[in-house]
Amino acid sequence: MKIQICGMEWKNPVTTAAGTFNARESGRRYDITALGAVTTKGVAPEPWPGNPLPRIAETYGGMLNSVGLENPGVEAFIAGELAELKARGVTVIANVAGHSEAEFCAVVERLDETAVDMLEINVSCPNLYEGGAVFGADEAAVAKLTRKLKRLTGKPVMIKLSPNVTDIVRIAEAAEAAGADALSLINTLVGMRIDLRTGRPVLANGTGGLSGPAVKPVAVAMVYRVCSRVKIPVIGMGGIMTGGDAYEFLLAGATAVAVGTAALLDPEAPVRIVHELAECYEQYGDPHKRKVV
Amino acid sequence: MNVNIVKNENIADGIFRLTVSVPEQARGAQAGQFINLYLPDADLLLPRPFGITDAYDDVIEIVYAVIGAGTERLSRLKAGEVIRALGPNGTGFDLAAAERKVLLIGGGLGIPPLLFAARKLRENAGPEGGAKITALLGFRDRPYYSSEFRAYCDRVFVISEKRNASLPENASLDSTGVERTGTVVDLMNALVAEGELAVTGTSILACGPIPMLRAVGEWASERGIRAQFSLEARMGCGYGACVGCSIELRDLESAGAGTVKQKVCTNGPVFDAERIVWDGL
Numbered sequence: 001m002k003i004q005i006c007g008m009e010w011k012n013p014v015t016t017a018a019g020t021f022n023a024r025e026s027g028r029r030y031d032i033t034a035l036g037a038v039t040t041k042g043v044a045p046e047p048w049p050g051n052p053l054p055r056i057a058e059t060y061g062g063m064l065n066s067v068g069l070e071n072p073g074v075e076a077f078i079a080g081e082l083a084e085l086k087a088r089g090v091t092v093i094a095n096v097a098g099h100s101e102a103e104f105c106a107v108v109e110r111l112d113e114t115a116v117d118m119l120e121i122n123v124s125c126p127n128l129y130e131g132g133a134v135f136g137a138d139e140a141a142v143a144k145l146t147r148k149l150k151r152l153t154g155k156p157v158m159i160k161l162s163p164n165v166t167d168i169v170r171i172a173e174a175a176e177a178a179g180a181d182a183l184s185l186i187n188t189l190v191g192m193r194i195d196l197r198t199g200r201p202v203l204a205n206g207t208g209g210l211s212g213p214a215v216k217p218v219a220v221a222m223v224y225r226v227c228s229r230v231k232i233p234v235i236g237m238g239g240i241m242t243g244g245d246a247y248e249f250l251l252a253g254a255t256a257v258a259v260g261t262a263a264l265l266d267p268e269a270p271v272r273i274v275h276e277l278a279e280c281y282e283q284y285g286d287p288h289k290r291k292v293v
Numbered sequence: 294m295n296v297n298i299v300k301n302e303n304i305a306d307g308i309f310r311l312t313v314s315v316p317e318q319a320r321g322a323q324a325g326q327f328i329n330l331y332l333p334d335a336d337l338l339l340p341r342p343f344g345i346t347d348a349y350d351d352v353i354e355i356v357y358a359v360i361g362a363g364t365e366r367l368s369r370l371k372a373g374e375v376i377r378a379l380g381p382n383g384t385g386f387d388l389a390a391a392e393r394k395v396l397l398i399g400g401g402l403g404i405p406p407l408l409f410a411a412r413k414l415r416e417n418a419g420p421e422g423g424a425k426i427t428a429l430l431g432f433r434d435r436p437y438y439s440s441e442f443r444a445y446c447d448r449v450f451v452i453s454e455k456r457n458a459s460l461p462e463n464a465s466l467d468s469t470g471v472e473r474t475g476t477v478v479d480l481m482n483a484l485v486a487e488g489e490l491a492v493t494g495t496s497i498l499a500c501g502p503i504p505m506l507r508a509v510g511e512w513a514s515e516r517g518i519r520a521q522f523s524l525e526a527r528m529g530c531g532y533g534a535c536v537g538c539s540i541e542l543r544d545l546e547s548a549g550a551g552t553v554k555q556k557v558c559t560n561g562p563v564f565d566a567e568r569i570v571w572d573g574l
Contacts, residue, residue, distance in 0.1 A: 067539075265340065
């Protein structure tokens, strides 16, 4: 199951999805070195408080979250979680958050000086602006940001794409043309639930991001379309619950996959999925040598 | 982990007590901690965090009300069925820090988890122990779990928001023999006024709805009493990964009005009342 991605070799194509992994808490529950890589929670130049509670709501086959990228800031991340992960020899993809080009640049510049292996640029969190608007919906803005970041760091830059756009392929192509080393997709879909009794949204933020098995077919379709149009590697994610789900993304053209919501429902899900994926490799062959027919 | 359901009893109107067999985990459980239960339905994906009501021998008990699809499904599980669980989770009450005189203050579904604290306090104090444990329990309607507290508490006071809801059980249980209508804070004030409750040298352990806890926190703060609260929050994972349940706490170490964000699931669910920033909860 070894893969080559952006000059790295991973022992398998499975990483965690940003915002669903905690080095200490996840590391207590399974051998995190058994994953191809881990992806850490979005980190901004300064601490962010995140959104008001409640931030979580259950939906059919999934969940909504409006955490809003609460994070302790890049310095606390470097001294804490990153140090802990690198001490354990884990390949680390750092998810980078920002409200503006300047904030993304500040984090990338700082992480460039660290042992982080890859940067995932979160231009697609739907919980920062009203109605779920995202920085990454504008292909010109994504291209400009990508070019800027590539000048600031020698580390691989991966742009995380939003499904809340008219045509994700246009954003993907803009990022590739601007020099992105990889793409990850999909971030969550904007969703909402309303309390029948009070008439108010269930989430304090109004809307949130939908994830979990409910979004998987949407994610597979988008990964398939993007992979058929770009040459850079894609990390596919969205509702992966089993090794078979992961294999489906690889068959759609993804180089690797990320496990998110499944890990919230079962802390050991990422490593279970690695084992199940190995069985799929045995049963169906190397998905990277196959394609959708 | 998979857990065996030992019992799932209907103990009052819409209220159930679930007993699950978890030998290893039961021994390490602390009062104030919670356990995640996962339902065997694809549409009920998220963990359900429940305060541990008691843990003894090989079992953990929780008490829950049927309030939504998840608890409705839970209420239909039968002895012998197996479900997935994770826990005990979080940081429980610091019982060692509690004074010799302890006030257990519970509201609604916050009441049953305090039973575990009551039993542990009684055991820690020993049979002769001078610990004075008083339970103040506030119900919305008919009391349902107050008799259990009598085994470990010196005095048990009960109040219900609904007039006459509490008879006949209340009349026989309340240490003053008075039937009371109102909230648990009304009860606290009434008992102080009646001279039934001396607060010096007392500490509080409480669990219940946020408005109740906030009022109890102010009450305790006015009297210089230390209070520990076990909080409830909507959680996405219940083990510290999703940051869905993060709240603002006063940073007592920093000078001034500094605050820090902490997760109810791992840093809590028990926090010192004086640290909790209530606005926004």
